[in-house]
Amino acid sequence: MEEQLKIDFEKNLKNFSYSDQEKKFKEINFKEFLKQGFPNRKLENWKFSDLSQIIKSNIGELSFYNNYSKENQIEKIELINELEHNKLIIVDGKIVKIDFKFEDKDKIEVLVDQSEKTIRKNINSLINLNNAFSNKFCKIIIKKNYSLKKPLVIYHSTNKNTHFSNTNSRIDFKLEENTCLRVIDIFKDNSEKNFINIYYNFELDKSSILKNYKIDKTINNNVKYSYNNVNQEADSISETFILSSGSKFFKNEINCDLQGQHSSAFVNGIFDLDEENHHEIKSNINHLVENTKSYQLVKSVLEKKSKAVYQGKIFVSSEAQKTDGYQLSNAILLSENSEFNAKPELEIYADDVKCSHGSSSGSLDENSIFYLMSRGLNYKEAKKLLINGFLLDVIEKITDGEIKNLIKDLMGVKE
Template sequence: MNENFKISPSEINKIKVLNQKDKNFRLESLKLFNQQGFPTRNHEDWKFSDINQIFSKNFKNLESFKNEIKPKSINFIKEFDHNHILMVNGKLENSEFKFEDKNKIKIKSYNDSNFSLNNVENSLINLNNALSNNGLFLEVADNYKFEKAIIIYNVFTDDLKDNLLNNKNKIILGKNSELHIVEYNINQSKNKFIYNTTENVILNENASLKTINLQANQNEGFFYKFSKGKMKSNSNFSSFIFSSGPKFNKIDAEFDLEGENCDCNIKSALFINRDKHQEIKTKINHLVPNCKSYQKIKSVVDAEGKGVYQGKIYVKDIAQKTNAYQLSKALLLSENSEFNSKPELEIYADDVKCSHGSTSGNVDENSIHYLMTRGLSKKQAIQLLVNGFLNEIIGDIKSNSVRKFIENKIEIQIHGY
């Protein structure tokens, strides 16, 4: 795969295309991908995550499609009431909204390739445009506020091996609507595979969306997710990302704040151990005045792990009174751990409040000593400090039951380090 990895146009014949236009778009996208290949470090957005190299090291060949199978039994969350959506290998299996007014929710399998993303530079999006054949479409009606959260069980079956799966999601919140989503990834495969998702999020006026993305089992999956969000005036987006476990995970979020008084929050706690590689990349585009954005990324890297944060805040000339903040803090537990951070501000307006910062360092030896004088072993002391470090993010989750659930999952990961 060192040479450009190529996919035959005949692969598109395996997809149920919608119409000739759809097929042409897919063929065009595939052509682009085949010209570009997987991104390399020469591309600024992939500077610290040379996915071409990573994929060629880990995959000899890749199968774009696979037969459907049922997952093994799933441990559904019992700790708190919730609605659920079950996705298996990216395909919508079933959903249940027992706490909600079903007339207010539209849900279907999403296989529309035409995402109208002009981001042709990103070859993974082109690949996704060409081959995605599954996904989730979810729309919430105007003025409808969900009673309970939706858990999206994102299950990956144990037969996945050397697969390259592409899917698309689209989530639309109507005016004045409210939704809380927990995306809970459960990977049953012990093998390597690639999961490439493109997501489109539209928040209409006054809508509020909270999402939690949880990856918390040790696995060999390679995940890339590109989220494109559009926020209308007075809308609110708040996202928590907790990731520990996958071999590779890059979350790439680009949000356009198109209406005034929007509030966009991205918080993330990463625990990266063994030889795992994780990246959070964000681009927040302040296009109009009076919006707020806030990003806080805390990462703990152990062993041969590698973490990356690339965050950009763009403020357009007319976007006065913008209030934007980004902070990345990393804790390195081993000499071989690596963390790369590239916070960026690109500001064309003159009356704005923007700040950014980035720190990385080792665990404080004096703090370890203090805890050890209270009987804790060095390992216990470090675990406690790591937990404390990540708690700053976890502690911001308002729902007690959800927070406890996440705390538990993260703690298991930390204790297994």
């Protein structure tokens, strides 16, 4: 792998016009990635999902160079018809379209040629990989006191002929004071055997609201990692909802730094897994000042040999008195070979806090099935009704009515 990596990296540096500073930044990140490689189970954060092994067994040899000079054509992309929305389309890691047609143009600034100069300590080698290989990235700034009229849908797509390859993308968002942004991530893959690496950075200024809904419903054989870094100032709210289902492997990592008083973070997720799919949600909610709140709810329905992992961490610093932190996970295992791993972590240094966690897993209740069947429903219908009922309270946590209905439709939850 190392040989290929070096060749691809050199190609990348040569073929795109980076400044010396950018080159230096990329080189440092590249060296770091070379040193660490893909995360493996020796790392606590990755002990249930050995990405190094997962890539080896599902993809094999990866190539890292993407020739963006040829136009990234999408064969087909099904857009959402159910609701009006702004669009951002990413194909093979490159942004091919940004369209805020429903919004006031002077309220949104889109900077397409961003590059990072400062070198921060990264949380894992995948961010290094992203920094080393992603092209220039895009930064979207929502101007003070503006709430977007329509949600922004980010379509993540891959070309049919892009196989055995790694794609990296990064978007930064800045929500200025008193703004509201809804982002829906939709994954529509036309390729197989790719490793897709996504990195979002959100800066939430005072009283801003971010709602991010990630919908991975299309069945595909790709391996994905998505990292959301959210920095929150006073009175800001972040809501993250993840529907984790279609990909072969998907790890969603959410890092929220609650650094302003009365800021709050909500992370809710559904694992709806079949076959041998293996998905994970890893959250780090860092309560750094007084009076902050976090709430997490994750529910899983696991068929066949699927595997779900939820590692939820609540960190409370010594200054963060009056913290309110909560996390709960429930799983239904529909087969003897399915697996649910939960690792709640509470690290608390303040003494006046309210933090709790809970986790349960079990099978579908046969008595409930019998009850429903005795009323004329067949086994399949009874099972579906029970599962939808089980998942409903996570869906009900979605605060945006329009998007809640879209997700209910996608999941076939009837009312």
